[in-house]
Amino acid sequence: MAGGGHEGTEETKGTADPPVRSESARRTVTVFVSYSRREFHFAEAVTATLRSQAALDPWFDVQRLRPGMDWAKALDESLDHADALLLLASPAALASAYVRREWTRALERGIPLHIGVVEAVELPPELAGFPVHDLRTRFWERAAELAEAMAQARTDTGVAAPRPNRFGLPGRMPTPVAATVVLSVLTSIALVWAIVLLVGLDLSVVHLAWNPFDHDVPWVDRGSALEVMRTKRWQGMMFGLLGLTALAAPLAPCVLVPGMRLVRRRSSRTALAIGFVVTVGVGLTVLVGVGLVMKSGELRNAAVTELFFPTPPEMTAVAEMLGAPLAGAVVCAAAGAVVVGRSRTLHLWLPTGANGDHHRTRIIRMRRARQQFAVEWTEFRAAWDAYPSLDTSALPRGADVVFMTQWKILCERLAALPAPVGEAPVTVEVRCPAPAEEAVAHHLRVACRQAGMAAGASPARWVLVLVSSQAPWPETARAIRRLGPRAICVLLDTVRLPSDAAELRRHQWLDFRERRPGSLFQLLAALRSPEADTAGEFLPPTPVITERYLAPAWVRYFVTSCRNITAFFPGFALVAVVLRPWQVQSTLLAAVTLLLVVHLVRMGNLAATRRISASRFRTHCVVASVLSFAWAGVAISVLWIPVTLSSTWRGQWSYIPKDRVSGLTLVALLGATAALPALITLFFPYFYLLLRGQWLPPTVTHANSPILPRHMGTWTGFEPVSSAPGMYFALLIEFWVAYA
Structure with missing residues (x-):
């Protein structure tokens, strides 16, 4: 059954798997679970624990409410009949x-x-004297004790309710949460320590790269072979160490920021996992890379190397010291990744709906990870086998073929569900208050027709009313009121509903923002066969929070790609500006980079909030391609007017003739620099074809759309890391130009 709830600032309830009817008959105590949607994961886990007691029947409103019911009235009746x-x-x-x-x-x-306390809170006087159970730590053990106390009708007061501190911080956190925060802090400290040592190495090798004998003659024009070998070694080491520093420098905030946000329960599993996993990979790379760079430029005869250009002892000592913080950062990050990936308790602490499907499956269905993987693999293989037989000619323009492939399999399950005896066939109509949503409406009509539930000449039994940022709220509300219990609200994107939208809690809601076929299947299955137990097919939905940013996978990928791609360009431009601050090409590159970054970020935000039409999005794609090729042209110009680093830092300009660069190196640099805008040019048309049909409207209205998408911080910590390849690539170009 699809999830629902009222919107705005009020709270809503979640759902859990309906108990088997034979088990429900043996239970005597009906427990009404009252909670905020912010604590949905806690409530879901508590419900699973209460169900383990044969004498308890936990009650979730969305579990019992069916389409067409008056939800507010059903809630009142459930409260009137609850035993606890x-x-x-x-x-x-x-x-x-x-x-x-x-x-x-x-x-x-x-x-x-x-009273089960999941956060420190000041209880009102009316609740004084009731049994309090502190569920903030040792959750599973204390939840089992709570279930046992309720099954035995024990009313001892237990512990005192914990009160919040004046800083608004949690006084006590679950052990996995505290461990994750501590590991993120330790990892950040180790990374900062390593970066400080790396910067010290950079400064030392930069000092050695300067020619102490002759500042007026570029090293490539010197007659002394020994001097050429000396300068070549130190400048080569300098490029390598600067590249490793650029790779490691952004890691600390990528780990620390999600860890600190976790304290206030605002982080996501993906942000935490990315920070830890990237730290492990980059930390090992830097650890091995420093050793290789320190040995670069040595002659085959170690004695000759030590005689003519030995590595200073202080540099060797710093390089050896660097291993300890890097190894510490890798170990702490690896431990943090394990905790984030495996801890069910950490999942409870995360915001509702924040990347928790895997752990929700373990909690609700009591299924191990390998069993869940086997189920998902079976479903994937079934969809893969069904794809060749899909008739794409019957699909609407821009339809999601993956969705329709999975839907074909689900339609077979719908047909197998028993229909109520003696009742007319269940029909569903799709009503679209906003003309901009006709593509999605047509998509849903095709899905209902394939399921055998499309409306005919007679009025449909149920009506799906599309709610989106493109539909004016007064018109949508009037349509829902006219339909009454027949209306089912289908949420299509992130919207900001007015305060008077609380009345919608009387209706069923379907969260269709991610375009998942499973959610539509649960709704239609509940309509077709109300008495059938279909909850085991898919995870119960989380509460509908209209202002939370949710979108199909391809939309999220496009938005995060825009953010991460834009980090590459500033990284490249930064190296050019730092190494040649007075060159015209550097200033021009910085200006083009600024225009390109602003354009890409704005385009990603507009696409995320659907505040751009398909035609305007196409224009933005063309502009982005033109800017990326302009950026590549300015970046490639460095091959025609390169400046040697040693003479630049000494304030003298010494141009290397173009014929100094070999033909093969020139082709490689031109191809590598032009590859990025070429990929971007192919990237935008691909996503334009995906987004124009089911996401981007033909015309845009700003009825209910937030100015900026909320809760888009899934990949927030990753953008600084994406700037490292740009820095490294720019340093590589400088190295190739110097030594070609």
Whole structure:
């Protein structure tokens, strides 16, 4: 069954797998779980734990509510018939008017009330004296104790409710969460220590790269072979160490920022995992690379090398010291990656819906990771086998072929569900208040027709009303009111709904922002066969939070690619500006880079929030391609007017003739520099074809769209790391030009 809930600033409930009917008959105590949508993961885990007790029947509203019901009325009836109430206390829960009404109703009825504290909170006086269970640490053990206490009807007060501190920080965190934060801090400290040592090596080798004998003659024109070999060695080492420094410098914030955001429960699993995993890979690369760079330029005869240009002892000592912090950073990052990937408790601490499907499967279905992987692999193979037989001629323009391939398999499951005896066939109509959403509406109509549930000449039994940023809210609200219980709200993108949207909690909601066929299957299965248990097919949906940024996978990939690609250009330009600050090409490159970065970032944000039409997006793609080729032209100009580093730093200009660069090197540099804009030019048309059909509207209105997408920080820490290849590539060009 699809997830639902009211919108705006109020709280909503989640869902859990419906218990098997035979098990439900044996349970005697119905427990109403009251919680904030911010604590959805905690509530979901508590429900799974309560269900392990045969005497308890945990009640989730979305689990019991079916399309067409009056949700508010059903909530009131469930509160009136509940035997006990479990309040998951947190600042967000106690600030919710809906949660307050639920526990107030329990007090009026005099039913047992248990308080599970998931965040330090100041309990109101009305809740004094009720049993309190501190679930902030040792969650699974204490949740089992809570379930046992409720099954045995124990009402001992337990522990005192923890109060928040004046800084608003959690006074106590679960062990995996605290370990992740500590590991991120230790990793950052080790990285900063390593970067300081690397910068010291850079300064030392830069000093050696300067010619101490003759500043007026470029080293390539000197007659002394020994002097040429000496300068070549130190300048080669300098390029290598500068490249490794550029690779390691952005790592510290990539690890520290997600770790600090985790303290306030604002980080995501992907951001944490990327920071740790990238640190492991780059840390090992730098650790091995420093050793190789320090040995570069040595002659076959070590005695001759030591005699003519030995490595200073202080540099050797610093290089040896560098191994300890790098190894420490790699070990801490590897440990952090393991905790982030395996800990179920850390999953509970993350924001609702933040990359937790894997752990939700383990919690709800009690399935091990390898079993879940086997199920996902079987579903993938089935979709792969069904792809050749898909009739793409019947699909709407711009339809997601992957979606329709998976939907073909799901339609067979829908056909196998038993229909209610003696009732008319279930029909579904799709109503689109905004003309800009007709492509998505047509996509859903095709899916309903393939499922055998399309509306005919007679009025449909159910109506899917599309809610999006392109649809004016007053018109959408009027359409929902006219339809009454027949209306099912389908959310298509991130929207900002007004405060009066709380009435929509009376209707079923389908979160279709990610265009997942599983969510549509759950809804249609619930409509076709209300008594069938279909929850085991897919994960129960998380609460609908309309202002949270969610989008199909290809949209998210495009937005994050725009952000990460833009980091390459400033990295390249930074090296040019630092090494040749007074050259015209450097200034021009910085200007073109600024224009290109601003354009790409703006285009990604506009596509994420659907505030750009398909035609304008095509124009933006052309502009981005033109700017990228202009950037490549300016960057390639360095091959025609290169300046030797030693003479530049001494304030003298010495141009290397173009014939100094060999033909093969020139072709390689031209090809490598022009490859990036060529890839970008191919990149945009591909995503234009994907986005124009199901995501980008033909015309844009700004009815309910946020100015900027929220919760887009999944890859936030990765952008600085993406600038390292640009720096490294620029240094590589300088090295090739100097030694070609």
